[in-house]
Amino acid sequence: xxxxxxxxxxxxxxxxxxxxxxxxxxxxxxxxxxxxxxxxxxxxxxxxxxxxxxxxxxxxxxxxxxxxxxxxxxxxxxxxxxxxxxxxxxxxxxxxxxxxxxxxxxxxxxxxxxxxxxxxxxxxx
Amino acid sequence: xxxxxxxxxxxxxxxxxxxxxxxxxxxxxxxxxxxxxxxxxxxxxxxxxxxxxxxxxxxxxxxxxxxxxxxxxxxxxxxxxxxxxxxxxxxxxxxxxxxxxxxxxxxxxxxxxxxxxxxxxxxxx
DNA sequence: TTGACATTACGAAGCTCTTCGTATATCTTT
DNA sequence: AAAGATATACGAAGAGCTTCGTAATGTCAA
Numbered sequence: 471x472x473x474x475x476x477x478x479x480x481x482x483x484x485x486x487x488x489x490x491x492x493x494x495x496x497x498x499x500x501x502x503x504x505x506x507x508x509x510x511x512x513x514x515x516x517x518x519x520x521x522x523x524x525x526x527x528x529x530x531x532x533x534x535x536x537x538x539x540x541x542x543x544x545x546x547x548x549x550x551x552x553x554x555x556x557x558x559x560x561x562x563x564x565x566x567x568x569x570x571x572x573x574x575x576x577x578x579x580x581x582x583x584x585x586x587x588x589x590x591x592x593x594x595x
Numbered sequence: 596x597x598x599x600x601x602x603x604x605x606x607x608x609x610x611x612x613x614x615x616x617x618x619x620x621x622x623x624x625x626x627x628x629x630x631x632x633x634x635x636x637x638x639x640x641x642x643x644x645x646x647x648x649x650x651x652x653x654x655x656x657x658x659x660x661x662x663x664x665x666x667x668x669x670x671x672x673x674x675x676x677x678x679x680x681x682x683x684x685x686x687x688x689x690x691x692x693x694x695x696x697x698x699x700x701x702x703x704x705x706x707x708x709x710x711x712x713x714x715x716x717x718x719x720x
Numbered sequence: 721t722t723g724a725c726a727t728t729a730c731g732a733a734g735c736t737c738t739t740c741g742t743a744t745a746t747c748t749t750t
Numbered sequence: 751a752a753a754g755a756t757a758t759a760c761g762a763a764g765a766g767c768t769t770c771g772t773a774a775t776g777t778c779a780a
Contacts, residue, residue, distance in 0.1 A: 477767065478682050485685070495727080512769050514728070519767090533727065533776055548698050550683050555695070557603050558675050560610070563699040564709065567692050570680070571712060573673050574688040581713055584689065587696060588706055588713075602737065620757080637739050639758070644737090658746055658757060 474541040475549055480520055483513075484546065487526065487539035494534050599666040600674055605645055608638075609671065612651065612664035619659050 476484055486501045487493055499513040517537055520526045529536040551563070559565040576584075601609055611626045612618055624638040642662055645651045654661040676688070684690040701709075 479768070481682060508768095509770055510727090511729095511771080515730090515770085516768075518729080530728095535728075547683060547694050550679075551691070551695050551698055554675075554679050554683075555699075557606060558672060558679075563695045564701060564705045566676070567695050567709065568712060569672050570676050570688045570692050570695075571716065573676055574680075576689060576716060578717070580689045581717060584692065585710070585713060587693060588710060591696065591701060592703070592706060604738070634740055635756095636741075636758090640739080640760090641737095643759080655758095660758075 472541065472545050473549060474525055474546045475553065476520075476525055476541065476546065479516055480525060481546075481550075483516065483520065484525065484539055484541055484543075487537065488543045492529070492536045492538045494536055496534070498537070597666065597670050598674060599650060599671045600678065601645075601650055601666065601671065604641055605650060606671075606675075608641065608645065609650065609664055609666055609668075612662065613668045617654070617661045617663045619661055621659070623662070 482502065483498055486498055490497070490501075495510070495514050495517055498517065499508060499510050502508045502513060517526065517528075521528055521537070525539070525541045526537045527540050528538065551566075555561055555563050555566050559569070607627065608623055611623055615622070615626075620635070620639050620642055623642065624633060624635050627633045627638060642651065642653075646653055646662070650664070650666045651662045652665050653663065676691075680686055680688050680691050684694070
């Protein structure tokens with residue numbers, strides 16, 4: 471299993487890459503700037519570092535490099551959740567689930583979806 | 596609402612304080628050393644910083660200071676979960692819940708508990 | 721081809737977190 | 751009281767992350 475553990479800023483960029491597909495630094499930076507001010511070279515540097523770490527790869531054929539997510543969305547989120555569960559909930563995912571549910575307003579639809587997932591889990595054991 | 600956001604190391608210490616109640620640096624350090632090597636002064640410094648931040652307070656009456664958790668367990672975990680949901684799941688707690696459940700093996704008992712919580716949530720809306 | 725502009729490369733500063741060495745103070749034991 | 755053990759205070763180093771300024775390079779239009 472891959473073991474990607476992006477930082478918060480890196481994760482922000484990965485989200486954009488996951489949604490948009492391969493993207494230029496310019497595009498990523500524009501997206502980021504819809505939420506907060508980030509300098510262009512800041513974003514560039516971050517993506518160069520992510521490239522070194524192997525979180526993304528890039529196509530340097532053209533002048534404008536195109537970055538592609540290497541870290542897979544599901545794998546990455548699993549890693550993040552596992553880490554978070556270990557640090558904040560002593561390894562108990564169920565405690566996290568309970569805390570998250572008790573903490574938030576959930577719509578009836580969401581609760582139905584959740585019950586469906588639980589049924590699935592019950593039947594596959 | 597309080598807005599405590601402890602770091603990983605600070606959280607480790609808070610867990611011990613929550614479980615054991617008011618404790619000395621020596622005790623905390625001993626507990627930490629059951630899991631990994633930490634120097635005594637490292638733990639001391641960390642707790643002094645936590646004191647400055649207001650995460651803990653301390654009783655300095657005796658030579659050996661006694662530290663007490665100020666950050667409440669439930670509040671702190673809620674803050675952590677909210678933060679994590681925002682960063683990793685675009686603010687959707689339900690996505691986190693689904694990911695955590697799909698990611699882990701859950702016992703039948705845990706699933707029963709979870710269903711009970713869901714029923715409670717459904718009835719209170 | 722030359723000037724204007726966009727892009728990349730590089731280095732460094734500032735911040736936070738963690739870690740620990742050393743100095744100082746306090747208690748205990750003999 | 752002196753020696754030894756235990757505790758606190760303080761400062762600083764090192765690592766990782768984020769940020770940005772500046773320089774170098776590539777591209778395109780006039």
